Structure formats: structure tokens, C-alpha cells
Amino acid sequence: MSINSTRVHEILNSEKFKNLVKKRLTMSLLFTAIMLLVYFGFILSIAFYKEFLAIKIGEFITLGLPLGIGLIIFAWLLTGYYIRWANSKYDKAVRELRNEILKK
Amino acid sequence: METIQTTLGQVNIASIIIFFAFVAVTLGITYWAAKKTKTTSEFYAADRSISGFQNGLALAGDYMSAASFLGIAGMVSLKGYDGLIYSIGFLVGWPLVMFLIAEPLRNLGKFTFADVVAFRLKQKPVRIASSIGSLMTIVFYLIAQMVGAGSLINILFGFPYEIAIIIVGLVMIAYVLFGGMLATTWVQIIKAILLLSGATFLVIMTLAQFGMNPITLFEEATKKYTDAVLSPGGFVKNPWDAISLGLALILGTAGLPHILMRFFTVPDAIQARKSVFVATGFIGYFYILTFFIGFGAMVLVGQNVISSFDKGGNMAALLLSESVGGQFFLGFIAAVAFATILAVVAGLTLSGASTLSHDLYVNVIKKGKTDEVGEVKVAKVATLIIGGVAILLGLIFKGQNVAFMVGLAFAIAASANFPSLVLSIFWKNFTTKGAVASIITGSSLAVLLIVLSPTVWVDVFKNSDAIFGLKNPAIISMPASFLVAYIVSKIYPEKESVDKYEDEKLRTYLGIGAE
Numbered sequence: 211m212s213i214n215s216t217r218v219h220e221i222l223n224s225e226k227f228k229n230l231v232k233k234r235l236t237m238s239l240l241f242t243a244i245m246l247l248v249y250f251g252f253i254l255s256i257a258f259y260k261e262f263l264a265i266k267i268g269e270f271i272t273l274g275l276p277l278g279i280g281l282i283i284f285a286w287l288l289t290g291y292y293i294r295w296a297n298s299k300y301d302k303a304v305r306e307l308r309n310e311i312l313k314k
Numbered sequence: 315m316e317t318i319q320t321t322l323g324q325v326n327i328a329s330i331i332i333f334f335a336f337v338a339v340t341l342g343i344t345y346w347a348a349k350k351t352k353t354t355s356e357f358y359a360a361d362r363s364i365s366g367f368q369n370g371l372a373l374a375g376d377y378m379s380a381a382s383f384l385g386i387a388g389m390v391s392l393k394g395y396d397g398l399i400y401s402i403g404f405l406v407g408w409p410l411v412m413f414l415i416a417e418p419l420r421n422l423g424k425f426t427f428a429d430v431v432a433f434r435l436k437q438k439p440v441r442i443a444s445s446i447g448s449l450m451t452i453v454f455y456l457i458a459q460m461v462g463a464g465s466l467i468n469i470l471f472g473f474p475y476e477i478a479i480i481i482v483g484l485v486m487i488a489y490v491l492f493g494g495m496l497a498t499t500w501v502q503i504i505k506a507i508l509l510l511s512g513a514t515f516l517v518i519m520t521l522a523q524f525g526m527n528p529i530t531l532f533e534e535a536t537k538k539y540t541d542a543v544l545s546p547g548g549f550v551k552n553p554w555d556a557i558s559l560g561l562a563l564i565l566g567t568a569g570l571p572h573i574l575m576r577f578f579t580v581p582d583a584i585q586a587r588k589s590v591f592v593a594t595g596f597i598g599y600f601y602i603l604t605f606f607i608g609f610g611a612m613v614l615v616g617q618n619v620i621s622s623f624d625k626g627g628n629m630a631a632l633l634l635s636e637s638v639g640g641q642f643f644l645g646f647i648a649a650v651a652f653a654t655i656l657a658v659v660a661g662l663t664l665s666g667a668s669t670l671s672h673d674l675y676v677n678v679i680k681k682g683k684t685d686e687v688g689e690v691k692v693a694k695v696a697t698l699i700i701g702g703v704a705i706l707l708g709l710i711f712k713g714q715n716v717a718f719m720v721g722l723a724f725a726i727a728a729s730a731n732f733p734s735l736v737l738s739i740f741w742k743n744f745t746t747k748g749a750v751a752s753i754i755t756g757s758s759l760a761v762l763l764i765v766l767s768p769t770v771w772v773d774v775f776k777n778s779d780a781i782f783g784l785k786n787p788a789i790i791s792m793p794a795s796f797l798v799a800y801i802v803s804k805i806y807p808e809k810e811s812v813d814k815y816e817d818e819k820l821r822t823y824l825g826i827g828a829e
Contacts, residue, residue: 222816231823235740241413246564249406253560256399256546257553263395264545270533272544278398279605282405282598289412289594293587296417301584308824 221311230303237300241292245285252281321641322623322632325472328645329652336508336653337485343500347493354689357494358425358668359578362829364499366585370592373576375502376661377404377567377593378509378600380654381462381720386601387634388627390608391620394535394543397608401601403560407567408594412587415568418739420577420586421821421828426665427574427731428673431738434814435746437682441673443753447730448571448673450757452666452700453707455570455723456659460708461716463655469629470648475712483705486660490667490697495579498660505650505657510596512650513603516631519638520610528606534613543612555784559721562788566724569731572665583825610634626717663700670696718769721786725764729756729791737799739822742815748803756795763787 221227255262263274355361364372382404390397423429428444460479467478489497524530535543567573577586611620611630614637623629632651636644671693676684684692730753737744737752764770766782784790821827 218820219816222819227823231819234823238413242410245406245409245413249402249560249564250557252402253399253556254553257556260546264541268529270536270541270544271529272395272541274395274545275532278395278402279602281402282602285406285409286591286594286598289409289591292409292412293591296587297584304824308826311820311824311826 218311221307226303227307230300230307233303234300237292237295241288245288248281248284252277320633320636321644322469322629322636326470326641326645326648328642329470329648330645332646332649333652336504336649337656340497340501340504340656341485341488343504344489344493344497347497347500350496351492351494352690353686354425354672354693356496357690357693358575358664358672360495360499362579362581363496364579366580366588367592368499368503369576369580369585369589371506371596372499372502372579373573373589373593374596374600375504375506375509375657376572376576377597378506378654379459379658380466380651381458382601383509383513383604383654384466384628384631384651385626387604387607387611387631388620388624388629390605391611391615391630391634392617392627393547394539394609394612395545396547398605399546399556401604403563404567405594405598405601406560407564408590408597410564411568411573412590412594414736415574415739416577416586416590417583418822419574419735420580420583421823421825422739422818423578424829425575425578425672426668427571427735428669431734431749432677433738434811434818435738435744435749435808438678439746439750441677443750444731444734445669445673445678447569447726447734447753447757448669449666450761451569451571451723451727451731452662452669453703454719454726455572456662456666456704457707457711458716458719458723459655459659459662460704461711461714463652463659464708464712466628466655467652470632470652476709479705479708482656482659483701483708486656486663486704487697487701489660490664490701491694494693495664498664499576499579501657501660505653506596508650509654510600510603512647513600513607516635516638516643516647517603517606517610519643520606520614520634523610523614523638531606531609531613535609538613539617543609552784554789555786558784558789559786561792562721562724562728562786565728565732565788565792567727569727569735570723571669571727571731572661574731574735575665575668576661582828604631607631607634610638614638659704663697663704666700667693667696670699715774718764718774721769722760722764725760725786725788725791726757728788729760729795730754733792733795733799737796739818741803742812743803743807744799745803745806745808745811747806747808748799751802752795752799755798756791759791759794760787763790 265273431444432440463482464475464479468475611634615633620630635647675692734749763782768780769785771777771780
């Protein structure tokens with residue numbers, strides 16, 4: 211690849227690139243934190259508040275049932291939401307910066 | 315006392331026919347793939363020709379082992395709600411793969427995750443250390459799968475254990491040796507479709523007995539076995555145990571070499587992202603199905619019958635399939651379980667072979683200087699070695715209690731592979747010495763602590779008390795690995811690594827220069 215290294219350096223230090231990295235890191239860490247909080251919240255409620263998950267929400271069904279299955283669906287939706295953000299906002303910024311670098 | 319008529323353990327013609335049809339089709343695919351497998355990129359990464367959706371299915375195929383299908387359904391059938399906790403732990407790692415690993419991995423690596431760890435560090439020491447982490451994870455996972463395969467086939471088909479191991483070993487070597495990643499990918503895809511449709515059909519047939527109403531199924535379960543089956547029970551006795559296991563499952567998923575390797579088969583980071591979304595969806599769906607299968611078996615087969623076949627409940631899904639679908643359906647599900655094991659061991663073998671050839675032979679011994687033809691040859695020899703070792707270990711560990719080995723594989727993946735991978739992507743000041751120290755600390759602590767834990771010290775060695783109290787070591791070994799990486803990198807800074815971080819960022823975030 212024939213990329214001018216001073217130009218690359220300029221771009222890496224540009225506000226635009228720094229913003230991109232910051233946004234991406236924020237999203238990655240935020241989503242990771244949400245997932246870990248929800249999961250360990252569930253585990254801790256199993257350890258310390260069993261009664262909560264055993265609450266009956268019908269004649270037989272306990273609250274733990276929809277919550278457990280809901281957690282699996284939530285994990286999937288969270289990846290879906292992340293993809294939506296990445297495909298629209300993140301990729302657009304990536305394309306712009308790539309074009310700037312590869313054109314020069 | 316419940317009794318049930320079952321043909322489990324007798325030779326099932328349907329099962330044998332379906333299984334051999336699967337082997338014939340997949341070997342046909344291998345023959346087709348062999349013509350397209352000449353270069354290293356073709357052998358290790360299917361020439362990056364797999365689409366995001368296909369790779370998602372293949373990831374699901376790699377991840378959904380017979381242990382999770384039979385084991386979790388069995389656990390649910392005997393313990394009820396508690397079994398669900400396990401499946402949730404296995405799933406929750408996937409979103410993290412998406413948020414932290416998938417795209418940088420695809421952008422930075424070539425064939426193995428060690429490419430990423432070694433990106434800006436000194437090749438030789440880092441490759442050797444990551445290979446240790448990789449190979450340990452793969453070997454422990456392989457032992458668990460091979461021993462499981464031998465016993466399962468022995469129960470299902472009546473073949474002797476040794477013959478079962480050798481059949482599994484030879485067929486999986488054939489896939490990898492001749493068809494490389496392309497054949498292995500299609501084996502995973504077909505297996506995933508078979509497993510998902512088989513499990514779906516099993517759930518539909520089960521629910522049909524309850525007027526297609528899942529609530530009636532749960533109602534019958536509580537009538538038969540009290541309300542307790544729908545509430546958390548004794549699974550979490552010690553919260554630290556649960557947290558430690560949770561950490562191993564979640565972060566371990568993001569450190570399994572055969573899973574990470576799959577991200578190099580797609581053309582770019584966008585497809586890598588898509589494949590995680592697809593995989594998470596299918597795996598989540600599958601775990602929800604196993605929950606219904608477990609409850610179905612609890613009600614229709616009965617806990618006494620299930621545990622009379624296997625204390626851990628591993629035969630629950632099979633007994634249920636016979637109860638709702640007769641002998642033919644039992645044969646189908648049994649064949650699917652067999653195909654499942656075959657696919658998982660093929661993925662593991664390919665990943666182990668690429669560690670031996672790409673990481674150790676090419677980048678350590680030959681210092682990166684080999685030609686294409688030479689490297690493919692070496693990769694094939696490595697496949698034979700790993701395949702042979704898998705067969706040998708399967709034979710050696712016959713009849714041993716290997717249940718802890720999956721937990722150990724995840725603990726090593728979470729404590730040795732995951733920290734070095736994440737730090738190499740996100741931490742500018744990470745160094746060669748830091749990486750090596752972190753991998754060695756993580757893997758050796760994981761092994762040492764699990765040997766001293768109740769899972770091995772008490773259950774395997776039959777001592778009365780464990781020296782280390784937790785069943786899974788991840789809560790100690792994973793943070794220790796991060797801490798050692800931090801301290802050692804701070805004490806011995808590495809200028810070259812910091813300087814190269816700019817190049818790395820360009821690739822991580824923009825994909826410029828990615829292979």
C-alpha cells in the first residue's frame with residue numbers, strides 16, 4: 211500500500227478519527243456493561259432473592275420463567291441494536307475516513 | 315414407579331441410515347471443497363468466501379455441542395428451572411464477542427487469533443505463549459467431546475467405544491485434511507440446520523401432547539413434581555461459584571480458538587458483525603428449545619426413568635423423542651447428536667492444526683518465511699497430528715470423568731486467550747513480556763485451581779475436601795491474568811509496541827490493510 215505516512219498521522223490525530231474511536235469505545239463498553247449487569251443481576255437474584263423469581267404470575271407460571279427466556283431474547287436484541295448503530299452511523303464515518311486516506 | 319418401553323441401546327436402523335447419509339453427503343462436500351482448497355487462505359479461511367449469514371450458522375454449529383443439547387435438556391428434565399441458568403450463561407458470551415472482539419479480530423488477523431495478539435508484539439515469544447493457551451483450550455475441549463462421542467455412540471448404536479472413537483476421528487480428519495475450512499464450514503452449516511430443525515420438530519411434537527399450549531406443559535410439570543420445578547432451586551448454593559462459572563462461560567466464549575478462527579472466513583468486518591447476530595439468534599433459539607425439551611421429558615418420560623438411564627440425565631432428549639415420535643424419530647435425533655459431535659471435533663481439529671502450522675511452524679520456526687505450497691503441506695501434517703492425538707486421548711480417557719474438562723477449557727479461554735486478545739486490541743501500552751506473563755499466569759492458574767477444586771480434587775480424585783473451594787477458577791485466574799499483564803507491561807515498557815499502535819488503530823477501526 212502506498213499510503214503517505216504523514217498524511218496517515220494527520221488523520222489519526224484528526225478530531226474526526228478521535229471522535230470515531232471514542233464513539234466506538236463508548237458503545238462497546240456501554241453495551242458490554244449492560245449485558246454484564248443484566249446477566250449478573252439475574253445470577254445474583256437467583257443467589258439472594260430466589261423468592262422474587264418464584265413469584266407466581268399466573269396459576270402456575272413463575273416470574274422467573276419469562277425473565278429467564280426474556281434474558282436470552284434480550285441478549286439477541288442487544289446485538290441487533292448494536293448492529294443497527296454500527297451499520298448506519300459507524301460505517302458511514304468509517305467510509306468517509308477511509309476514502310480520505312486511500313485517495314491521497 | 316414409572317416404566318417406559320424404549321429401544322434405546324439397541325441397534326436402530328433408521329439412525330444408522332440417517333447417520334451414514336450425513337457422512338456420505340458431508341464427504342461429498344469435502345470432495346467438492348478439496349478442489350478449492352489449494353492455498354493457505356483457502357485451507358485456513360475458505361478464501362474469505364463465506365457470507366455473514368452462512369458464517370453465523372456455522373458459528374452456531376461450532377458452538378452447539380452434543381453436550382449442550384443432551385446435557386442441558388437432561389439438566390432441565392431433572393432439575394427444572396435451574397437448567398435454564400446454564401443455557402443463559404452459554405449464550406450471554408455472544409453479545410460480548412460482538413461488542414468487543416468480532417470486528418477488530420477480523421480487521422487485524424489473518425488465520426488465527428494469535429495473529430491479533432502478535433500484531434505489534436515480538437512474534438516468537440507471543441506466538442509460543444498464545445499457542446499454549448490455544449492448544450490447551452482445544453485439547454481439553456476435544457477430550458470432553460471425544461469421550462462423550464464414544465459413550466454416546468456406544469449407548470445409541472451398540473458399537474464398541476473404541477470403534478466409535480476411531481470412526482469419529484477418521485471422518486473428521488477426512489473433512490479437515492482434504493476440505494480445509496470450506497468443508498468444515500459446510501459440515502457445521504448442515505449440522506446446525508439438522509440440529510435446529512430436529513429440536514424444533516421435537517418441541518412441536520411434544521407440545522402437540524399438551525394442546526400446543528406451553529403453559530399446559532408447565533402446569534403438568536408442577537402437578538407431577540411440585541411448584542419447585544419452575545423456581546430457582548439448589549443450583550446456586552454459593553454465589554461466588556455462580557459468578558465464577560458465569561465469568562468463565564461469558565469471557566471464555568470470546569476466547570475459544572475455533573470460534574475466533576471462524577471470523578477470518580468472511581470478507582470483511584461488516585460480515586463478521588452480521589455473523590455474530592445470526593449466531594446469537596440461532597443459539598438463543600436453540601437454548602430456548604432445550605428448555606422445552608427438558609420439561610417435555612420431565613413430564614412425558616419421567617425423572618425416574620431418565621435418571622435410571624443416566625444420572626446426569628443425558629438421555630432425556632432421546633427418550634423424549636422416542637416417546638413422542640417412535641423409533642424412527644429416536645433414530646433421527648440420535649443421528650443428529652452423532653453428527654453434532656463430528657462437526658464440533660472437526661472445527662476443533664482445524665483450529666488446533668492452524669495453531670501448530672501457522673503460529674508455531676511458520677511464524678516461530680520458519681520466522682514467517684515459507685511458500686504457500688509448503689505451508690499447506692505443513693497444515694495437513696498438523697491436521698493428522700491433532701486428529702491422531704484426539705483419537706488417542708479419546709481412547710486413553712475411556713470411562714474417565716471428563717465432565718470438568720469443558721469448564722476447564724472455558725476457564726483457560728477466559729483467563730489466557732481473552733485477556734491477551736482484548737489488551738492487544740484496546741491497550742496501547744501492552745507489551746510482549748506482559749502478554750507472555752499474562753497467558754502463562756492465566757492458563758497455569760486455571761489448571762492448578764481446577765485440580766484443587768471440588769470438580770477434580772473431590773469428584774475425580776475422591777478426596778473428602780477440596781483445597782480450593784470454587785468449582786470454576788475463572789474469578790481468580792481471569793483477573794490475575796489481567797493484573798499480571800498490567801504490572802509486567804508497566805515494569806518493562808516496549809517502545810516498538812506503542813509506536814505500532816497507530817498502524818493497529820488504522821486497521822482496527824477503519825479496516826485499512828486488513829487481509
